[in-house]
Amino acid sequence: QSQELSHVRIDYHAALLALQEQGTRMVCTGKMHTDRICRFDYLCYCTEAEEFIFFHSNSSVMLPNLGPRRFQPALLDLSSVEDHNTQYFNFLELPAAALKYMPKPVFVPDVTLILNRFNADNLMHIFHDDLLPIFYTMQQYTDLDDEARLVFMEGWGEGSHFDLYRLLSSKQPLLKEHLRNFGKLMCFTKSYVGLSKMTTWYQYGFVQPQGPKANILVSGNEIRQFASFIMDRLNITPEERPKGDDYIVVFSRGSNRLILNEAELLLALAQEYKMRTVTVSLEEQTFASIIKLISEASMLVSMHGAQLITSMFLPRGAAVIELFPYAVHPEQYTPYKTLASLPGMDLQYIAWRNNIKENTVAYPDRPWDQGGITHLEKEEQERILASKEVPRHLCCRNPEWLFRIYQDTIVDIPSFLEVIRDGLKVKPNLKKSKPANVIHPGRVRQPKCQTSVQATHEAKLSVSWQIPWNLKYLKVREVKYEVWIQEQGENTYMPYILPQQNYTFSENIKPFTTYLVWVRCIFNKNLLGPFADVLICKT
Numbered sequence: 001q002s003q004e005l006s007h008v009r010i011d012y013h014a015a016l017l018a019l020q021e022q023g024t025r026m027v028c029t030g031k032m033h034t035d036r037i038c039r040f041d042y043l044c045y046c047t048e049a050e051e052f053i054f055f056h057s058n059s060s061v062m063l064p065n066l067g068p069r070r071f072q073p074a075l076l077d078l079s080s081v082e083d084h085n086t087q088y089f090n091f092l093e094l095p096a097a098a099l100k101y102m103p104k105p106v107f108v109p110d111v112t113l114i115l116n117r118f119n120a121d122n123l124m125h126i127f128h129d130d131l132l133p134i135f136y137t138m139q140q141y142t143d144l145d146d147e148a149r150l151v152f153m154e155g156w157g158e159g160s161h162f163d164l165y166r167l168l169s170s171k172q173p174l175l176k177e178h179l180r181n182f183g184k185l186m187c188f189t190k191s192y193v194g195l196s197k198m199t200t201w202y203q204y205g206f207v208q209p210q211g212p213k214a215n216i217l218v219s220g221n222e223i224r225q226f227a228s229f230i231m232d233r234l235n236i237t238p239e240e241r242p243k244g245d246d247y248i249v250v251f252s253r254g255s256n257r258l259i260l261n262e263a264e265l266l267l268a269l270a271q272e273y274k275m276r277t278v279t280v281s282l283e284e285q286t287f288a289s290i291i292k293l294i295s296e297a298s299m300l301v302s303m304h305g306a307q308l309i310t311s312m313f314l315p316r317g318a319a320v321i322e323l324f325p326y327a328v329h330p331e332q333y334t335p336y337k338t339l340a341s342l343p344g345m346d347l348q349y350i351a352w353r354n355n356i357k358e359n360t361v362a363y364p365d366r367p368w369d370q371g372g373i374t375h376l377e378k379e380e381q382e383r384i385l386a387s388k389e390v391p392r393h394l395c396c397r398n399p400e401w402l403f404r405i406y407q408d409t410i411v412d413i414p415s416f417l418e419v420i421r422d423g424l425k426v427k428p429n430l431k432k433s434k435p436a437n438v439i440h441p442g443r444v445r446q447p448k449c450q451t452s453v454q455a456t457h458e459a460k461l462s463v464s465w466q467i468p469w470n471l472k473y474l475k476v477r478e479v480k481y482e483v484w485i486q487e488q489g490e491n492t493y494m495p496y497i498l499p500q501q502n503y504t505f506s507e508n509i510k511p512f513t514t515y516l517v518w519v520r521c522i523f524n525k526n527l528l529g530p531f532a533d534v535l536i537c538k539t
């Protein structure tokens with residue numbers, strides 16, 4: 001494999017002079033190490049010391065200039081996994097004058113994105129932690145274009161799906177081990193360090209048991225645009241399927257966590273839905289051919305596992321059926337449920353779990369990382385064998401969890417069919433849902449209040465407003481308005497929902513009192529707009 005850096009020649013002498021005179025320049029986004037991405041001119045890397053180097057000169061720039069806080073705990077996260085202490089980035093500092101005594105630098109002319117992959121042997125991690133964040137980090141900085149160079153610093157080999165990383169740019173990605181081949185000192189002419197975490201939806205349980213991230217910022221729209229990009233790069237063109245040629249994909253695993261009665265499951269699905277069924281596995285088909293099949297499927301059925309990340313390639317309206325082995329609670333392991341349930345992802349999600357102990361096949365004698373438990377104390381082994389459910393736990397080496405998740409399963413067909421019948425609200429794929437881009441109401445316009453005093457204990461407060469400016473361009477099923485009235489100085493307010501654009505309040509309105517009034521628009525019961533500026537109304 002050639003690791004030639006570029007066909008673009010750079011003026012070596014000019015680059016060296018610039019580095020010596022200007023040193024390194026860094027400007028970052030983000031207030032915290034967990035949300036920071038930095039852009040560098042002339043960031044260098046010493047392959048012997050395995051350290052990045054910032055060269056100080058009179059014109060170098062370091063923003064933020066954190067002083068020693070740069071080590072508390074780090075400048076930034078190199079992977080998209082939040083605050084993981086094996087994924088920190090920092091640099092060593094040197095005066096630019098030290099260059100005189102150092103090996104001659106090799107310049108990397110490409111605009112480079114420097115990052116850590118989190119787990120390049122697991123398809124779910126590859127997509128969630130690396131490919132999606134790289135794709136959207138590249139969208140954020142326009143000079144990270146198709147010619148950009150990716151540099152993976154986590155220190156591993158290519159991993160099991162390196163071809164997927166190659167799809168992101170036309171240049172061969174570099175691994176840490178490749179950097180040595182270029183010399184002792186490399187300098188990246190222009191580079192970005194770190195990854196956007198905007199697209200991640202799952203946390204793996206390092207500090208609290210795994211689950212959806214607290215503040216998910218991505219919707220199905222961005223996932224689908226990324227999926228289309230990947231399909232495009234894999235030369236997969238989505239086709240409208242001829243009527244009546246719908247099918248179900250069963251994604252099976254070839255080496256562990258098996259479905260032991262796969263043939264029976266396929267037959268039951270075919271009979272129930274009057275559709276063809278197809279099985280795929282990463283051991284049997286190419287990734288591209290699997291994605292092509294999934295992208296036109298009505299339903300994807302699979303054991304819990306990384307292969308389910310391919311559900312992002314399903315068409316809108318399709319169903320995802322995730323199977324869980326005995327003693328594993330589906331609600332505690334929800335990366336794929338969370339993905340399917342992202343707003344605008346438009347997938348139906350159903351979990352089935354094996355509740356019948358006789359239908360599970362466990363492997364206590366396997367190595368610990370494949371779920372074996374014979375290395376544990378006898379009592380602990382017995383407790384695990386007797387347990388009906390894995391208790392909540394942290395990542396990543398809980399032996400009871402590994403033991404249970406690596407079981408094979410005979411799927412009980414009646415309970416399986418019952419769970420999907422109950423769960424599928426509409427027939428899969430028949431809901432030809434439109435790409436529903438959610439549009440929120442604007443502020444109501446020209447809010448006004450008028451007041452009058454009727455008697456010593458009676459007053460009226462009339463509030464009126466105009467429709468939000470964007471409403472005239474939209475077809476909205478139901479438009480309502482919410483009005484909050486608060487007596488000045490009080491903590492509570494009275495909320496009202498109204499269909500019209502004006503209303504006269506007389507209940508609970510006192511004379512000679514100041515009221516604060518907020519008005520906002522609501523589309524279709526739950527799409528809230530912003531409040532207009534507060535009205536101050538004196539009776």
Ligand code: UDP
Pocket residue numbers: 121122123124253254255256257282283304305306307
């Ligand atoms: N894998 C596979 N077939 C198997 C078992 C695993 O293709 O029989 C793949 C799986 O999709 C993932 C990787 O191997 O990309 C690691 O699997 P592991 O069981 O460690 O992770 P999990 O699937 O539980 O996330």
